[in-house]
Amino acid sequence: MYNETVIDHFNNPRNIGELSDADGVGETGSFKCGDTMVLYIKVKNERIEDVRFQTYGCGAAIASSSMLTEMVKGKKIDEAMQITNQEVADALGGLPPLKLHCSNLAADALHNAIIDYRQKQGAS
Numbered sequence: 001m002y003n004e005t006v007i008d009h010f011n012n013p014r015n016i017g018e019l020s021d022a023d024g025v026g027e028t029g030s031f032k033c034g035d036t037m038v039l040y041i042k043v044k045n046e047r048i049e050d051v052r053f054q055t056y057g058c059g060a061a062i063a064s065s066s067m068l069t070e071m072v073k074g075k076k077i078d079e080a081m082q083i084t085n086q087e088v089a090d091a092l093g094g095l096p097p098l099k100l101h102c103s104n105l106a107a108d109a110l111h112n113a114i115i116d117y118r119q120k121q122g123a124s
Contacts, residue, residue, distance in 0.1 A: 009063035024117025039109035060099035068106040
């Protein structure tokens with residue numbers, strides 16, 4: 001059902017945990033499956049310097065969160081805001097159709113964290 005990349009990110013998630021001094025925090029969840037995700041970003045010079053996540057859900061949700069953190073670390077905020085759920089799924093080598101919504105959670109949490117960061121900076 002899952003490919004090696006998804007299994008690797010599920011069994012060995014990258015950047016898991018909380019950032020107590022996060023510059024932006026994004027939360028999202030799915031009523032459909034009960035998965036929830038919190039994403040923390042630390043920003044320096046408009047680049048994502050550090051990123052962490054806490055995800056409670058299925059293997060695909062955890063793998064999507066892990067992959068997303070690898071994708072955005074070091075990116076400019078504007079570049080990271082452009083990342084789509086399909087790009088997360090593609091980076092994982094694909095997800096089963098019933099699990100595609102899990103990659104949506106990762107991208108949505110990122111976007112929410114960036115919005116939170118911008119609001120804290122006084123921008124929209």
